[in-house]
Amino acid sequence: MFAKVLVSNRGEIAVRLIRALRELGIASVAVYSDADRASLAVGLADEAAYLGPSPSSESYLRIDKILEAARRHGAEAIHPGYGFLSENAEFAEACAASGIVFIGPPPEAIRKMGSKISARRVAIAAGAAVVPGTEEPIESLGQAKKIALSLGYPVLLKASAGGGGKGMRRVDREEDLDSALREASSEALRAFRNGEIYIEKLVIEPRHIEIQVLGDRHGNLIHLGERECSIQRRHQKVVEECPSPAMLRYPELRAQMGEAAVRIARHAGYCNAGTMEFLVDANRNFYFLEMNTRLQVEHPVTELVTGLDLVEWQLRIAAGERLTLSQEDVKWSGWAIECRIYAEDPGNRFLPSPGKITHLGEPSGPGLRLDSGVYPGFTVPLDYDPLLAKLAAWGPSRERAIARLDRALAEYSIAGIRANTALFREILADAEFREGRLSTAFLEGLFARREPRESNLEMEAAAALATAASMPRRPAPAREARSEWLAAGREEMLR
Amino acid sequence: MKLETVIQGRTGSIAIVPLPQGRGSAMPVVGSFRYEREDGRLAEGEFSIEALDSGAWSVLIGGRAYRVEPGAPGELMVNGAPLAVELFDPRASRQRHSSAAGHGRLNIAAPMPGKVVRVLVSQGDAVEEGQGLVVVEAMKMQNEMKSPKTGRVVEVRAKPDSAVGAGEVLMVVE
Numbered sequence: 180m181f182a183k184v185l186v187s188n189r190g191e192i193a194v195r196l197i198r199a200l201r202e203l204g205i206a207s208v209a210v211y212s213d214a215d216r217a218s219l220a221v222g223l224a225d226e227a228a229y230l231g232p233s234p235s236s237e238s239y240l241r242i243d244k245i246l247e248a249a250r251r252h253g254a255e256a257i258h259p260g261y262g263f264l265s266e267n268a269e270f271a272e273a274c275a276a277s278g279i280v281f282i283g284p285p286p287e288a289i290r291k292m293g294s295k296i297s298a299r300r301v302a303i304a305a306g307a308a309v310v311p312g313t314e315e316p317i318e319s320l321g322q323a324k325k326i327a328l329s330l331g332y333p334v335l336l337k338a339s340a341g342g343g344g345k346g347m348r349r350v351d352r353e354e355d356l357d358s359a360l361r362e363a364s365s366e367a368l369r370a371f372r373n374g375e376i377y378i379e380k381l382v383i384e385p386r387h388i389e390i391q392v393l394g395d396r397h398g399n400l401i402h403l404g405e406r407e408c409s410i411q412r413r414h415q416k417v418v419e420e421c422p423s424p425a426m427l428r429y430p431e432l433r434a435q436m437g438e439a440a441v442r443i444a445r446h447a448g449y450c451n452a453g454t455m456e457f458l459v460d461a462n463r464n465f466y467f468l469e470m471n472t473r474l475q476v477e478h479p480v481t482e483l484v485t486g487l488d489l490v491e492w493q494l495r496i497a498a499g500e501r502l503t504l505s506q507e508d509v510k511w512s513g514w515a516i517e518c519r520i521y522a523e524d525p526g527n528r529f530l531p532s533p534g535k536i537t538h539l540g541e542p543s544g545p546g547l548r549l550d551s552g553v554y555p556g557f558t559v560p561l562d563y564d565p566l567l568a569k570l571a572a573w574g575p576s577r578e579r580a581i582a583r584l585d586r587a588l589a590e591y592s593i594a595g596i597r598a599n600t601a602l603f604r605e606i607l608a609d610a611e612f613r614e615g616r617l618s619t620a621f622l623e624g625l626f627a628r629r630e631p632r633e634s635n636l637e638m639e640a641a642a643a644l645a646t647a648a649s650m651p652r653r654p655a656p657a658r659e660a661r662s663e664w665l666a667a668g669r670e671e672m673l674r
Numbered sequence: 675m676k677l678e679t680v681i682q683g684r685t686g687s688i689a690i691v692p693l694p695q696g697r698g699s700a701m702p703v704v705g706s707f708r709y710e711r712e713d714g715r716l717a718e719g720e721f722s723i724e725a726l727d728s729g730a731w732s733v734l735i736g737g738r739a740y741r742v743e744p745g746a747p748g749e750l751m752v753n754g755a756p757l758a759v760e761l762f763d764p765r766a767s768r769q770r771h772s773s774a775a776g777h778g779r780l781n782i783a784a785p786m787p788g789k790v791v792r793v794l795v796s797q798g799d800a801v802e803e804g805q806g807l808v809v810v811e812a813m814k815m816q817n818e819m820k821s822p823k824t825g826r827v828v829e830v831r832a833k834p835d836s837a838v839g840a841g842e843v844l845m846v847v848e
Contacts, residue, residue, distance in 0.1 A: 345814070370814065522813075530785050530786050530815075531786055531812050531813035532746075532786065533787060533812065533813060537744065538729040540728060540729075540730060555729075561786075561788060561813055562813070563814065564813060564814055565813045588754060589753060589754025589755075590754065592730070592744065592745060593745070594744030594745055594746065595744075597746040598746065601755070604755075634681070634682050634755070636711065636715055636716075637735055637740070638740060638752040638753065638755065638757065639682070639709065639759075640688065640709040641733040641742055641752055642681060642742055642757045643681065643688045643709060643761060644688070644707060644733050645723065645733060645742035645750065646759050646761045647677055647690060647761060648725060649725070649731075650761060
């Protein structure tokens with residue numbers, strides 16, 4: 180096993196990784212930009228290296244600076260987390276060239292599966308179904324129009340190197356195709372330094388279900404079951420759970436999808452942790468969508484239900500160890516649900532809300548897992564993704580997991596910035612959600628059917644009393660203040 | 675003490691009277707209150723309030739416990755539910771907020787702190803309602819500001835690649 184590992188990421192995932200390293204007795208090196216000098220990750224790590232100015236293009240995306248930091252600190256391996264350079268084959272190659280282990284799949288597998296277009300080819304070769312669409316990047320508007328017409332609108336434009344909904348656009352009419360293509364391509368270019376776009380048929384109201392795979396360098400490959408990630412905004416997940424409610428009624432679906440995922444991974448020569456994303460339609464047909472060749476944001480729900488530590492396995496596999504568990508050893512127990520706590524305003528088109536966290540009340544207690552990257556007084560920078568923390572709850576049943584998560588959300592308070600905690604309580608209380616009727620159109624539906632909340636009078640009074648207690652009082656002589664009180668008292672007695 | 679309230683958009687008032695043991699500080703630790711809302715509904719009773727070091731308050735009303743915590747700007751969390759709360763002291767001089775929208779001139783303001791990515795129109799351009807004016811980026815998300823009306827761009831203050839604060843006026847449409 181390694182003696183020292185550099186974590187080339189920030190925020191809550193950097194904290195998660197540094198904690199795992201500490202538990203395994205491995206020294207950790209954090210990296211930081213100007214905006215993150217005071218981050219939780221830097222404070223928790225054994226060592227820390229400065230990368231550069233706040234924009235990620237000058238810090239967390241700088242391969243040269245990260246490798247230089249690893250050399251200077253004597254790190255044997257680099258864990259890239261997710262986002263930034265985690266799915267960058269050049270980075271994986273540059274690590275190898277510097278004699279540093281990249282904790283993830285081999286660069287060839289990233290190349291094959293990192294591009295959505297080439298991943299589709301691998302999936303087809305492995306005998307898996309894919310969503311109808313192009314396999315080549317779009318070269319002209321004319322070509323795009325022809326393809327969109329043959330697939331039938333609505334279509335989805337996607338970034339070849341994409342993820343997290345960046346560079347993705349739904350197009351309903353031909354007249355919107357031109358501007359959508361340009362926007363998607365320029366967004367993709369900025370986010371991934373690759374502006375390639377391809378077109379897919381849009382599957383209406385599908386479930387988004389993904390399969391976690393894990394493989395070692397010795398050809399052992401297993402799956403750890405599914406995660407349901409249907410609840411999304413702007414094509415980015417906000418609530419994830421394991422198992423998928425779809426598996427309750429159709430338990431054979433897990434094995435079918437798991438086998439397909441393992442087959443695709445084998446075809447790609449994949450090892451380490453990875454995730455195959457599928458769209459599942461109302462008839463339980465599943466289509467391979469793309470692969471994430473890295474750890475996922477939502478990995479905690481799999482960990483809570485299987486009892487396995489994915490980060491620990493990533494480290495052991497990267498160090499050359501063999502997978503000591505077989506497919507039959509993987510057991511799923513109970514139910515876990517995670518919500519992504521973002522600095523954003525669900526009441527205003529989910530606009531990001533960076534700024535200083537002036538108060539933070541965090542939940543705790545049985546069955547909870549909070550992976551947070553912030554603390555009271557931390558300033559959430561506007562340079563990065565607005566993910567603050569992930570809150571996950573485990574329960575013996577879905578119902579109990581929901582109750583526990585709701586209880587935890589009620590204990591969670593974040594002040595100074597806007598966060599989406601209250602929206603999760605609405606989601607958890609929704610009848611469709613409780614019945615497990617999920618699709619990627621869930622949030623739109625929820626916004627359409629929600630009703631204004633009627634607040635309780637005594638709660639309002641409690642809020643008013645607390646506000647009165649914190650109001651700045653006008654400076655006044657003590658006697659006058661006293662007489663004010665006496666006057667109020669007299670007034671009260673007269674009533 | 676009697677204060678005017680605006681809670682969840684509804685006006686009302688709260689009268690607070692200290693109990694004998696709560697006297698001596700500006701705000702009583704124990705007292706009685708009477709909260710009336712514009713819809714005529716009323717809550718009253720005895721309370722006890724404790725400011726906690728965490729920044730939260732524990733409020734007991736008739737033996738029922740309410741945990742009040744700071745929330746998003748302008749909001750408090752009461753037992754985990756957000757409430758928009760404003761209080762005014764009617765005796766304190768109150769600043770009147772005049773809405774100076776004036777004569778169809780509309781300010782296009784940045785909804786969040788960020789960076790101007792692109793300016794899509796120039797001063798003097800005729801614009802239609804819904805037409806994109808300027809693109810602002812924050813936290814990896816681009817937000818295209820659209821014209822709220824059909825009219826003319828009378829002023830362009832936004833400059834590409836410049837940083838802007840929340841509420842900063844980017845351009846003016848007439």
